[in-house]
Amino acid sequence: MRRSDGGERYADRLTLLAARALFFERAGLGPDGGYGARWVRVEARPVPVYFPNTRCRVEAAKLHDLHHVATEYGTDWPGEAEVAAWELAGGCGRHGWAWLLDLGAFAVGMVLVPRRLFRAFVRGRRSTRSCPNLYRAGLAEAQLGAVTVGALRERLGVRAAVPVAVPVAVAPVRTRGADVAAFAGWCLVAVLWHAAAGLLGALAARTVARRAGLL
16 A cells, blocks of 8 residues: 555665565565465465475576565555465566466455455456566566666556555556456466366366375
């Protein structure tokens, strides 16, 4: 959320390197944002989910974290759902991990914060139409000390989408029929994806149980 004094949580004047370090601190991710960890922990309920922190996942995570800084969506489940919707609206390019994780967060947002999810999705469609997100445009790690948050926001087209004094979560957006259709399409994709994943998981568990003589 943006501060009531009209300034951003991540001020335009900050370099991306400084803003990302502040993001790590506020999110409790450690000095390197968890990029060097062997495993990633997702706080799913009732049991947390772990998956390997591969090189491709780290590559996507570095861009994802910069999206958080630019858009100022939070790192709680509603915020992750919002940034996922924003990213899906613009496309995740060749980053397979981004597509998979965004679909997961998007599905959570469908249950927890559907209206905020829709606003973030429309915002993503508006801002990335002429200004591709970092999954598509890229940004070298070596540039983070020279590029400011303000410059990134201008590049992503998020400044015009959200006035400085308006909280991200309630920023008004104009919608069109195409936005509703696209959002509905992604909702269907998210549901089908999770249904397929659940079915495969159940089949795998059944196979293991049979081999173990439990069935």
